Amino acid sequence: MIPPQFDYVRPSTLDDALRILTEREGEAKLLAGGYSLIPLLKLRLAQPGLLIDLRDVGGLDGIRETDDWLVIGARTTHAAIEAVSSKGDRFPLLAEVAAGIGDPQVRNWGTIGGSIAHADPASDWPAALIALRADIACRSAGGERVINAREFFLDTFQTALEPTEVLIEIRIPRRPRRAGAAYEKIERKATDFSTAGSAVMVQLADDGSISKAGVGVTGVAEMPFAATDAEAALIGQRPSEDTFRVAGAAAGAQSRPVSDVRGPIKYKRAMAAEMTVRALRRATSRAMAYG
């Protein structure tokens, strides 16, 4: 398959990228790893007049920690996130998500920023970022804008990013005391998109009850979403199988799946519930182990 014709530029600074993006507003697309965009170009589902390759723009790679945040540059590859976050079991949720995306070649080149800007309704990162209430920072010629992950995903392949903005980094709040997180998904076969996936974060109060919860669900609606009914069902409860089942059922009920090759609606709701239960079990045991 041959993509349509387009122009290609590889600016060396973010300011240059932003200037070109503004000059060619509406016809330019940003290119990072290309593992979402190039397949779309080949199918001619996207026909931009210009690709702006961010490869030479400095400052968009890597992971750093501040007092309040874990900051992931938009162009950081899934493989790089997996390597950093699996070291010493420091960020197990991020390691689980990164290691399960696509296949090794996809993880070598695909980036977290590209993935969330593409906003596939069954992609993995959005569920995690919603569960963790991450902030997504973007830059335009006018300055920086921060969008919470819960307000970022608007519809299938649609985000709150403006056409003149570049997504620059993801800011995840540092893990509080007695908090744990986990990601569970079910896929038909290796390298497939999730049939259903659920990312969960729980924090425990001194009395052992759940004081804070985040549940992000993917694959079972027009976009990844916060399962707020599940979160409400968890707050104030002591962790137990019964509590997890109630929360899982709420996540399933809040899903809006469509029947397709990955299964009928009833099955997908059940899988959204089950993935939430499994993630809750692991997140809770991690929260207890971390102390």
Add this chain to the structure above:
Amino acid sequence: MTTQHITLTVNGEVREADVEPRLLLVHLIRDVFGLTGTHIGCDTSHCGACTVHVNGISAKACTMLAVQADGAAIKTIEGMADGATLHPLQQGFWDQHGLQCGFCTPGMIMQAASLLAENPDPSEAEIRVGISGNLCRCTGYVNIVKAIQQAAGEMRAAAEVPAPEAAAAAS
């Protein structure tokens, strides 16, 4: 139609080309440079038959533009053997019958080389995960896994025993 001039190294040799921005890396490798060992299977980023190394990192060449590879070092299956001596992975696929039709083999070998560079002693499970982006529709994966295990063993052994010239230089 505007073209862009790109310069890259392919299997250690500097190559230049004038390409349309939409030209895929796999088409550059096959149609412009004539290196047809890199195969096009699914053309949709799934099958891995087009796997090559870009700056030492395995990539699906059907999912990268030639202009993205401007300035990069590319390695294809043609760059694996040392003259008449097969690469341990090529020898492994030969010895273990790691192929039937052979269409997936170049991509399998390039991805296996990438896996072994990261993890010289992978378990069977790690090999299977490592080649999960490469599809074989003939054989199942049993002999492919054996081929990679054989190569991993030989490459570890070679790494432990210093080559004669290195030993001579060290003494």
